[in-house]
Amino acid sequence: MTIPPVLRRSALRARRDTGFLAAGVLPHLALAPVWVWGVTFAVKTGNWATALPASVAPILLGVPVLTVPQRYRHRALLGVDIPAPAPVPEHRSWASTARWLSATSTSRQVGYHLLVGPLVAASELLVLATLIAGPAGATVHGWVWALPEKVRQGWSGHPKQLSCCTVGGLVLLCAAPWSAGAAARIESRPARSLLGPRRAERLQARVEHLAGSRTELVEAVDAERRRIERDLHDGISEALANVTKHARATRAQVTVRRVGTVLRVRVTDDGLGGADAAAGTGLSGLAKRVGSLDGAFHVSSPVGGPTTITAELPCAR
Template identity: 30%
Template structure:
């Protein structure tokens, strides 16, 4: 996706925040007196990640036991009528436990994972629900997560507990080494020992070195925890979140809704223009011609004037119909392509427009129509709102993308916020896998770039 200059992504950076790889908390960009390696043991994020690892072991044991028990019972009873419903109930429980795991990852790891695809049932009732659960990939991925999380949780728990305990034990050794001669009958921690020789950490130098080694372990522990939780993030994201296919299906369903709404709005606009414009004018014209017919015998001169007026009304109605037809789909676009159609649009703009269209061939009619109306609407915005003195339109192709760029020297301040014309235009482009990028600082200039998929005729 192209970078949204001044909109969207840039706003996060402008407020002093950046996002990490998408698998953790957003981190505030600020200057710290301590480097990251020294302050990591004291950051809240490190303690949240530690809590996640420590909680993962008991939770993963419960998940593993539940999944193994329910799946084993369901599979074992498949020879009876109870097996399939019981297996569906077990998988449904795995889905519910997966929701809890997503919530835990969101709260402790800052991992925002979307909801997976819901159950798709064509009919209502228990049999339809059982079939939907068993056919859902989310159910089986949740069960797989319950099985895989246990061995990984055991490993990460053992590593983290040992590093954490060893680091703090050694780092605080100067505070409690006196307990050894007082209660254990030895000079300190035994580093080496056999039948003839023993080495204890008991002099000031050795105690200091021991504490420094503990500091190193303590400083390293948060980064080890962070590396281990990256695997947890991947497991949650990959097994408990939506798949690319399901996300794409949801996106296409949303885009289809946008297309349907847009088409309905266009039909309402056409109906309103016909009713309030050409239709009303033709009704008035029919009435005028009826009056002229009645006056033709008794007052020919008045009838002739009324016919002349009706002739003017006919010309106006024809022009309105031409404008309406051009708004639906201009004939010049069908006959001569984008270059000629956009040149005609530019000629009607209130400011001089420099036009450059560099296309090796014509795209598919649907894409060509969307490109035409995109540039047309942007030039109308320039005429109405930009207070510009010039504008430029460039159209070119880059690999499998049709690129459109409209630039003006107006007052700027354009955005795609809800309710604006640009917002609706961005939704229309998104419905065909297009992108709208707006760069319009206050005071101008404004540069709006649109990308559309290139589809050949």
């Protein structure tokens, strides 16, 4: 029996979303005991001077550590990339620590782990509970009959309740993939906005990337221009030298034209003709140079002239 591709994709997506939610429960609840203890201790004793530093210090130390698995979880299971914050300066000092504490990114991460995290964990636990209650309710008749006889007799007198449990379990089982996907998508929104860079920072990074790409493009175009200029100069100078030395011409004409991605250079003279690039003359060196550039070299030189030398060089757009 083959499973339809649609059902297979839905099952894989549901498994991915369920794994994403399950992997987020512990990181989201990691700091909850700290601030609950701090508030409880301060309320009972009234000693806020002790409770505040004792709870704030582990929170500030734990926020960067907990942010790393959250970013990895979103990237590995949802394909959502949340960029990392700016690296911590190598030479730490009180001034750099103060700047890190006062940074907007730090306060947003603290808000995520202290306020958003517990709420998200509650929704994750709720979805995971439905994933357990759904199969349990749908198969209630089966596992009731698997109970010991004395216990089973207590359930046998409630057929309506068992039927309601079965129907409710089937409803939860059918809604489980949708609820897991919806919870995962909703959870990723505050994570991107609070754990990642702000919109202005993303735009700044984009501008810097485009500026770097533009610089590389300008350098590549400039290098290509210099190469073409060098090849044109050398090739035309070799061809004209051949005209002067061997052809006994009174006139020579040079044309340069671009055809698509090919730069075509043509040198024509009214000399004696009979030039042969394979005869070991200067034309053979010019042919090798053009060939090393993946170009094409042609010589048309009948006895009595005229002679036409054509070189075609690749020229990117």
